[in-house]
Amino acid sequence: MAERKLQVALYWGAACGGCDVAVLDTNEFILDVAAAADIRLWPIAVDGKYQDVEAMDDAELDVTLFNGAVRNSENEHVAKLLRRKSKIMVAFGTCAHLGGIPGLANQFSREEIMERAYLNNPSLEVGNRTLPQTQTDCAAGQLEIPRFYARVYRLADVVEVDYTVPGCPPHPSQVKAVLTAVVTGTLPPRGAVVGASERAVCDDCPRKKEEKRVARFYRPWQIIQDPERCLLEQGILCAGSVTRSGCGVRCPNSNMPCRGCYGPLPNVRDQGAKFISAVSSIVDSKDPEEIDRILAGVPDIMGYAYRFGLPGSLLQRSL
Amino acid sequence: MDFEPKIVGFLCNWCSYTGADLAGTSRIKYEPNVRVIRVMCSARVDPTFVLKAFEQGADGVLICGCHPGDCHYTEGNYKTMRRFPLLKRLLGDYGIEPERVRLEWVSASEGHRFAEIVNDMAAKIRAMGPCLARPALTEDPAQR
Amino acid sequence: MARTIHIDPITRLEGHGKITIFLDDAGEVKDTYFQIPELRGFERFVVGRPIEELPRIVTRICGVCPASHHMASAKAVDGCFGNECPPLAHKLRDMYYHAHYIHSHIAHFYALAAPDFVCGPDAEPATRNILGVVAKVGLEIGGSVLAARAMAQEIQSILGGRTTHLVWCLPGGVSKGLTPEELEKIKPMVAKLYDFTQFSLQLFRDVVLGNPAYVELILKGPYTLDVHNMGLVDADNAPNFYDGKVRVVDFEGREICKYAPHEYSMYIAEHVEPWTYLKFPFLKQRGWKGFVEGIDSSIYCATPLSRLNVADRMATPRAQEAFEEMFSTLGGRPCKALMAAHWARLVEMVQNAEMLQKHCADPEITGTRYRVVPQRITGEGVGIVEAMRGTLTHHYTCDDEGICTSANLIVGTTNNNAPIHMVTKKVAKSLIGPGKEPDQGILNRIEMAFRAFDPCYSCATHSLPGQMPLEVEIVQGGQPVRTIRRGC
Numbered sequence: 039m040a041e042r043k044l045q046v047a048l049y050w051g052a053a054c055g056g057c058d059v060a061v062l063d064t065n066e067f068i069l070d071v072a073a074a075a076d077i078r079l080w081p082i083a084v085d086g087k088y089q090d091v092e093a094m095d096d097a098e099l100d101v102t103l104f105n106g107a108v109r110n111s112e113n114e115h116v117a118k119l120l121r122r123k124s125k126i127m128v129a130f131g132t133c134a135h136l137g138g139i140p141g142l143a144n145q146f147s148r149e150e151i152m153e154r155a156y157l158n159n160p161s162l163e164v165g166n167r168t169l170p171q172t173q174t175d176c177a178a179g180q181l182e183i184p185r186f187y188a189r190v191y192r193l194a195d196v197v198e199v200d201y202t203v204p205g206c207p208p209h210p211s212q213v214k215a216v217l218t219a220v221v222t223g224t225l226p227p228r229g230a231v232v233g234a235s236e237r238a239v240c241d242d243c244p245r246k247k248e249e250k251r252v253a254r255f256y257r258p259w260q261i262i263q264d265p266e267r268c269l270l271e272q273g274i275l276c277a278g279s280v281t282r283s284g285c286g287v288r289c290p291n292s293n294m295p296c297r298g299c300y301g302p303l304p305n306v307r308d309q310g311a312k313f314i315s316a317v318s319s320i321v322d323s324k325d326p327e328e329i330d331r332i333l334a335g336v337p338d339i340m341g342y343a344y345r346f347g348l349p350g351s352l353l354q355r356s357l
Numbered sequence: 358m359d360f361e362p363k364i365v366g367f368l369c370n371w372c373s374y375t376g377a378d379l380a381g382t383s384r385i386k387y388e389p390n391v392r393v394i395r396v397m398c399s400a401r402v403d404p405t406f407v408l409k410a411f412e413q414g415a416d417g418v419l420i421c422g423c424h425p426g427d428c429h430y431t432e433g434n435y436k437t438m439r440r441f442p443l444l445k446r447l448l449g450d451y452g453i454e455p456e457r458v459r460l461e462w463v464s465a466s467e468g469h470r471f472a473e474i475v476n477d478m479a480a481k482i483r484a485m486g487p488c489l490a491r492p493a494l495t496e497d498p499a500q501r
Numbered sequence: 502m503a504r505t506i507h508i509d510p511i512t513r514l515e516g517h518g519k520i521t522i523f524l525d526d527a528g529e530v531k532d533t534y535f536q537i538p539e540l541r542g543f544e545r546f547v548v549g550r551p552i553e554e555l556p557r558i559v560t561r562i563c564g565v566c567p568a569s570h571h572m573a574s575a576k577a578v579d580g581c582f583g584n585e586c587p588p589l590a591h592k593l594r595d596m597y598y599h600a601h602y603i604h605s606h607i608a609h610f611y612a613l614a615a616p617d618f619v620c621g622p623d624a625e626p627a628t629r630n631i632l633g634v635v636a637k638v639g640l641e642i643g644g645s646v647l648a649a650r651a652m653a654q655e656i657q658s659i660l661g662g663r664t665t666h667l668v669w670c671l672p673g674g675v676s677k678g679l680t681p682e683e684l685e686k687i688k689p690m691v692a693k694l695y696d697f698t699q700f701s702l703q704l705f706r707d708v709v710l711g712n713p714a715y716v717e718l719i720l721k722g723p724y725t726l727d728v729h730n731m732g733l734v735d736a737d738n739a740p741n742f743y744d745g746k747v748r749v750v751d752f753e754g755r756e757i758c759k760y761a762p763h764e765y766s767m768y769i770a771e772h773v774e775p776w777t778y779l780k781f782p783f784l785k786q787r788g789w790k791g792f793v794e795g796i797d798s799s800i801y802c803a804t805p806l807s808r809l810n811v812a813d814r815m816a817t818p819r820a821q822e823a824f825e826e827m828f829s830t831l832g833g834r835p836c837k838a839l840m841a842a843h844w845a846r847l848v849e850m851v852q853n854a855e856m857l858q859k860h861c862a863d864p865e866i867t868g869t870r871y872r873v874v875p876q877r878i879t880g881e882g883v884g885i886v887e888a889m890r891g892t893l894t895h896h897y898t899c900d901d902e903g904i905c906t907s908a909n910l911i912v913g914t915t916n917n918n919a920p921i922h923m924v925t926k927k928v929a930k931s932l933i934g935p936g937k938e939p940d941q942g943i944l945n946r947i948e949m950a951f952r953a954f955d956p957c958y959s960c961a962t963h964s965l966p967g968q969m970p971l972e973v974e975i976v977q978g979g980q981p982v983r984t985i986r987r988g989c
């Protein structure tokens with residue numbers, strides 16, 4: 039009797055699809071996975087493989103890779119359903135891990151977001167003051183759409199998560215490593231972050247580091263970057279020192295600063311708090327006024343500190 | 358009406374904690390709202406601690422260190438000084454009012470000053486009401 | 502008894518899109534609704550951010566076409582800085598964007614559309630996927646498809662440093678240029694990609710055009726709509742994906758309007774319905790007339806086919822040949838058969854490959870003036886590119902410090918929201934009725950209509966990528982009597 043093939047699902051919540059593309063970017067490798075596992079659910083690529091998640095037995099799936107955040111009632115419902123059907127639940131990608139870029143919405147209320155989208159923007163139909171409703175009665179019957187939550191949640195806020203794969207999106211080589219571990223049954227103990235390193239992006243960054251002291255911050259457009267030197271030392275905010283490595287130093291190697299998509303370092307609870315320490319520590323002054331002047335060159339601190347992880351921060355959202 | 362603010366006070370061991378102690382031994386009366394945490398130096402106050410305090414339900418956070426130039430570790434309080442503006446702005450972005458977070462330099466002999474700071478802060482926060490930053494306070498999973 | 506059919510990828514189950522079909526007592530389709538359940542709120546939460554960060558934030562609207570958002574955003578940001586971007590930066594961005602197009606079109610054509618044709622529309626759902634295509638056409642061809650897509654990704658990676666969610670464009674240019682060594686690496690890949698476009702056209706001729714049943718499926722049936730067409734064109738009215746003016750042509754070929762990006766709000770407006778999170782763009786000067794076809798309609802499509810319908814010619818010679826062949830086979834331009842979008846995609850890919858060749862041959866492409874430091878902040882910009890799935894508009898304003906004060910986005914698939922809603926109804930009406938029970942095959946046909954649009958609700962709602970998994974639930978007297986699902 040042949041071994042039972044691994045039963046796998048890939049699913050997205052409030053996601054962009056980049057995590058799925060990262061899986062596709064493993065190229066031929068994906069055929070090996072298809073050979074070793076039954077992909078029971080993968081909306082972006084596999085069609086008709088699978089009949090009905092609800093009809094499955096509990097824990098019938100070996101593993102679900104869930105990408106995307108939880109933004110509405112539907113995302114939460116499916117997350118719970120898949121949790122029940124899966125032995126292992128993986129938060130795949132930064133949205134599932136920390137809320138991701140959609141998590142920036144946690145600085146605003148549901149009402150502010152709806153207002154901008156449907157009531158106050160320059161291309162709306164004049165005179166139409168309609169807002170989407172969870173239930174609408176039309177002539178022929180009733181229509182429903184999911185409830186848009188007041189804020190964004192991480193996957194772990196709604197279900198128990200067994201493993202986390204960071205990255206926005208995870209680097210294809212990491213995806214490969216993780217899938218290999220899944221298929222060969224060599225995942226580390228539950229709770230681990232997989233597909234990433236234990237070091238900081240700075241540790242892998244090839245740029246020259248000397249002494250970090252700056253008398254002025256520059257926004258990336260305000261200065262032509264020296265391609266060899268550490269960007270932070272040039273006064274350009276870079277989150278490399280507070281970010282877990284594993285991405286291949288993608289951004290600094292494109293001559294652009296890291297914004298922290300791989301999330302906090304091991305044993306760090308709040309990436310933004312560490313970012314603040316890192317940035318302040320290079321300010322070259324002991325004079326309160328001068329310090330203020332230098333730090334005025336850092337706008338939108340929330341947007342840098344938690345570019346990818348406001349819902350995963352200690353305070354999770356703005357009041 | 359009977360809201361009493363919970364203020365977490367991070368006090369450096371060498372100056373500010375001694376100052377607060379002096380306030381006590383000199384029987385200077387001050388509001389009992391501060392829960393003091395002694396740290397070796399104000400620089401030890403990782404911004405994470407402050408966020409954590411709010412996450413745990415603090416209504417205010419007070420950080421006290423030696424006056425500039427007097428830090429037992431020479432440079433520690435400059436570090437604190439540089440860190441504080443960004444931390445305060447971040448808390449502002451979280452919707453936490455500026456009155457709820459303070460950085461003050463308090464020497465070992467400034468018992469009175471410490472008492473005044475605490476009284477002032479407690480009064481202001483009492484007037485503002487509780488801080489809702491603690492996620493559990495505003496979240497009902499059934500009401501998402 | 503009156504019934505309701507839900508085609509529902511959501512049904513608290515999968516995907517992010519939903520169709521509800523209402524039947525009357527006689528079993529006739531009374532009405533259908535195409536609903537999008539998602540919203541992410543990018544327009545609100547980019548406000549207050551440094552404007553130069555937006556190109557690297559908005560990529561997360563869609564990981565299937567992140568470069569489209571990156572480029573449209575970069576151009577809107579350029580506008581906020583007085584458009585000082587040097588010509589070489591535009592060339593490099595254009596080059597990147599052609600590679601991005603090829604990657605996306607290959608993925609769509611082979612992985613998502615081809616299964617219907619290569620395996621056949623009535624093939625078992627379990628084989629109707631890319632693996633089924635590979636099984637049918639052979640591993641060698643399957644391998645060359647994967648290799649071609651990988652090359653298109655690799656070219657992007659060499660140019661911009663990364664593929665999904667690139668971080669390359671800055672106000673005033675791009676963060677890195679192209680070195681002569683990198684160019685040498687790209688050249689042979691471009692040559693292979695060009696060959697691959699020719700191969701794909703031939704495959705289409707053999708598999709689709711060679712089969713009269715498919716030709717009939719494309720040209721006849723309910724898959725046509727009398728609505729207008731939109732696409733970005735250059736000064737000669739040839740398609741341009743990265744830059745140009747938006748041209749709108751009616752379904753009989755007459756130009757309705759042609760506007761520059763900054764004029765978009767005079768020409769396009771968005772209608773809101775309470776039963777979906779996705780808005781319905783329409784031609785503003787005609788006013789919202791409802792979901793109607795015909796010469797007075799204010800509804801337009803923005804698909805690969807639309808782009809060729811609004812064009813007078815292609816920008817490159819071999820693409821021009823393919824364009825002529827397509828329209829002469831289809832009986833002239835404009836073509837209303839929505840399914841021809843699959844063919845149009847291949848024609849576009851030829852232009853993409855030829856444009857890549859042209860950029861590779863440009864002696865200036867490895868130059869160093871790919872970025873300048875902008876000297877002023879002018880405060881407002883509109884960037885339009887042609888995303889693979891429709892015209893994409895980003896409109897930003899910022900303050901004197903370059904902090905974003907507002908953002909408005911009209912996204913590729915959103916343009917097609919009304920046409921998709923309408924074609925769904927049309928297909929449902931033609932296939933479901935008294936004595937015509939909705940079944941797996943009907944579901945299939947409805948999904949094929951979607952697939953022509955290559956709809957991307959990740960973009961549109963800022964949530965769901967790729968294709969729609971569908972579920973049809975037939976409800977009779979309030980009780981579900983039957984459920985048909987696929988792709989979930």
Ligand code: SF4
Pocket residue numbers: 052053054055056057058105106130131132133134138139205206207208561564
């Ligand atoms: S983590 Fe990044 S790539 Fe993945 S779904 Fe979220 S935004 Fe997209």
Ligand code: SF4
Pocket residue numbers: 239240241243244245247267268269270271276277278279290295296
């Ligand atoms: S701060 Fe940024 S540029 Fe500098 S070493 Fe770290 S990752 Fe590299």
Ligand code: SF4
Pocket residue numbers: 206239281282285286287288289290295296297298299300301
């Ligand atoms: S450099 Fe930073 S932001 Fe860029 S991919 Fe790596 S971790 Fe993510």
Ligand code: FES
Pocket residue numbers: 369370371372373397398399400421422423428429430433434
């Ligand atoms: S020891 Fe008091 S601030 Fe450093």
